[in-house]
Amino acid sequence: MARLAAAVMAVVLMAGGSEAMAESAAGRFDRPWQGFAPANTVLRAGSAASVGLDPAPVAEAERAIEAWTRPNPTRPLFAGAVTLSAHNGVIVSRSEAGQAVRYADAAGTELPAERQVPMRSDTIFDVASVSKLFTSLAVLCLVEDGSVDIHAPVAAYLPAFGSNGKKSITVKQLLTHASGLEPFIPLWRDWPDKPTRIAAVLDRAPKYPPGSRYVYSDLNLITLGVLVEARSGKSLDALVAERITEPLGLRDTGYNPPAAKLHRVATTEFQSSPPRGMVRGEVHDENAWSLGGVAGHAGVFSTADDLAVLAQAILNGGAYAGRRILRAETVRDMLANHTPQFPGNDHGLGFELNQRWYMGALAGPRTAGHTGFTGTSLVIDPASRSFTILLTNRVHPSRAWGSINVARERLASGLARSMAVRPRHGPxxxxxxxxxxxxxxxxxxxxxxxxxxxxxxxxxxxxxxxxxxxxxxxxxxxxxxxxxxxxxxxxxxxxxxxxxxxxxxxxxxxxxxxxxxxxxxxxxxxxxxxxxxxxxxxxxxxxxxxxxxxxxxxxxxxxxxxxxxxxxxxxx
Missing domain, CATH: 2.60.120.260 (Galactose-binding domain-like)
Structure with missing residues (x-):
């Protein structure tokens, strides 16, 4: 019997990703995983305690986020929020607070209670710049197909882009914001239609020498969206659906949500310039709106549950529920720091890395994510096989109401602090x-x-x-x-x-x-x-x-x- 037990134990210890190792690392902040989660990991609901977490820090973060949806003292930090946190394949926490529709005008006049719409777990949000991750994933799908080389000049695929000193800019420099292009130009205001707006982006001269500095730029991702369409022969939204959202079963993720789902969409800003009124069901970003709602830098709408599946697929090395969107080696390269020459601006291929200002205590060299101007954030931590999602409509009714970084950081830190750091010696x-x-x-x-x-x-x-x-x-x-x-x-x-x-x-x-x-x-x-x-x-x-x-x-x-x-x- 003893020999049998020893043999069984030897098999367990030799097996890759053994249950014994997983058990020892689950719930632990001081025992980071080095590789991906098993590719067959599928999210399930559970409690924090069921995966070895202390539920108190997560619950405290949820209470803080709920409090920020209430006036303090005159208005809330944001109208409403949906959160989701997961560890080791288990959704350990989720919450909804406040309203998806709350205000009548830019001044913050509250609608009558019967016309307000509460947040729900399936509320659909304009995720703003989190859209950049979908564009980046689409680019990497084409890289795997052999249609795109990230080290090649963009002009090799989009000849018009080679003008005005941009011949040397590579696909990788667009993915890592090292192109030298400026952050933003008002396409919606200064050019009359989609063709001239796209041409304006492709023709724009760099503000800085390519490769000389990190400058976060919407123009990088708008260009990549155009590149995806040119190399695939499909529209960006069609390719994202075919290669990402449909394989992963993301039913509420895409561009320009249909009218049938409008009742679930969170309202964003009251815009007077351009004169759009209270925006709901259309992309908030003016440039993406002027491009028909589908652009490389913005335009995606999604839910917490859909983003959770995407996050777990990345933790799994590019696969979920038997469907693979990227090879594991591609995901590994995607989450590596490609900008060590710009300390403090660590960046993977599309993903930001190690940004404590919104990743909080989950931040580390391999921690990946992105934020969105509308009040959204996604933080994925391979070292603890965890992620947090915060979705708010913080620009409802006005972008001038301020930053929500404190909430982003609080949610991520709450999950990190729920994991144990065990004494090294003694009790x-x-x-x-x-x-x-x-x-x-x-x-x-x-x-x-x-x-x-x-x-x-x-x-x-x-x-x-x-x-x-x-x-x-x-x-x-x-x-x-x-x-x-x-x-x-x-x-x-x-x-x-x-x-x-x-x-x-x-x-x-x-x-x-x-x-x-x-x-x-x-x-x-x-x-x-x-x-x-x-x-x-x-x-x-x-x-x-x-x-x-x-x-x-x-x-x-x-x-x-x-x-x-x-x-x-x-x-x-």
Whole structure:
């Protein structure tokens, strides 16, 4: 019987993507997956607890988003919202709040209650620039067909594009916003019809030398939409349907939603220039509207459930429910950073990467997504096999009502913080919590020193670069000196460093530092956070202070010799 059990265990351990490995990583933020989810992963409903998550952070994020749909103090942050969060193939949270139709005019006059339309889980949203992902996916479908080479000049496929200094611009530079083209031109206002508007885009001279800088530009994706049509012989909406939405079964995703679905469409902005009135069921973006509602940069309408299937297909390496839209190697390349020369503007082929301002604590080098001007965002995190979707009509009734980035970040961070960071040793570890704009200290008792003392500890750090962990020592408890630290572990900084910071590695580090004190001394850990974007925070575990072979402090056995101020022992 024992030999049989051992044989079964050996088979489990040798199998790719074994259940044992999946179980160990599920619900864990500190055990990132390296590859794609199994291609046969299909979304199912479940609870946060069923996949090892703490439901409290996700629920808190949902409550915050619901509160932002209420006047505070005079008007809400957005009229309404639909959210969806998933982990390891399970939809762990979804919510609807506020109204899909709420206002009568640009001033924010509320409609009578009987004429307002509440948000529903199947409300259809104009996803604005999230449309760029569909265009990018369509381009990559043609790349797989051999019809397009991303390294080729765009002018090889669209000769008209080669004018005015654009002969060298490649398909890849359009996908990664490295073309040098300016962000926007008012096609709807300055050109009379679709042919002249397309010609104006193709003829436009770059604002900057191609490849010299990152400039997010609608013109890049409008051009790619035209390229897709030229190379496929089909309209952009037809190709997106044939190669993406129909294979994935996305029933409510497409351009120019039919009149039969208008009752489910969220209203966007009241527009007076152009004089469109309250926009509902037509694309909000004026340029996309002037191009007939189908454009490379905007025009897609979708629901949370449809976008969830798309997100899971990407986590699965390009397949869902037995249908494949891209090969796994294409998806891997799509999610790689192709703009390392522009730090802070990490970009895959169409997808933005590692943008903490809306990806929150889910942000990391492989975290992919996009936002939409109408108030939408999609965040896909392969490292935790998770994603969040926030759909709002934040431009209803006016785009002047402000940014909703705080909500985008809150939802993504809520899902990240629901995942565990387990102590590396023993049942608990010191944790700072998630408080912005604060300083927290963890201070040892007074210890004897001979000049040979060494501090060793393990730490898990997931923050932006402006949030830091420092190790300090003091002879008198008043004047503190920084201790240079040496870190070891995946993603650890090389050499000696004075502070610890960073995100995306999702790994515990082992830290060593030497204390030069020749008499009694104290050591402390000081965590400093600024006003936003804390991430997953700071953890410290297995504190040891030694002097040669002599132990001065063992944090696992003597936690009473450590005084916390803003830290707490967290048990997992």
């Amino acid at each position: 608990d570890a010191w944790f700072t919590g998630w408080t912005d704009a604060t300083t927290s200290t963890l201070t040892s008792a007074r210890l004897p020193g001979t000049g040979r003392a060494r501090v060793t500890f393990d730490t898990f750090v997931d923050t932006e670069s402006s949030d830091t962990l420092q190790l300090e020592w003091s002879a008198d408890g008043q004047t503190w000196h920084s201790l240079p630290m040496r870190a070891a572990g995946r993603g650890a900084p090389p050499g000696e460093v004075g502070v610890l910071a960073g995100a995306g590695h999702r790994s515990w580090w082992t830290i060593n530092a030497d204390v030069p004190a020749t008499g009694p001394f104290t050591v402390r850990w000081r965590a400093i956070t600024d006003g936003r974007y804390l991430g997953r925070g700071f953890y410290v575990d297995r504190i040891l202070v030694t002097d040669g072979d002599r132990s001065l402090l063992n944090g696992e056995k003597e936690p009473h010799l450590i005084a916390p101020d803003g830290w707490r022992l967290q048990t997992c």
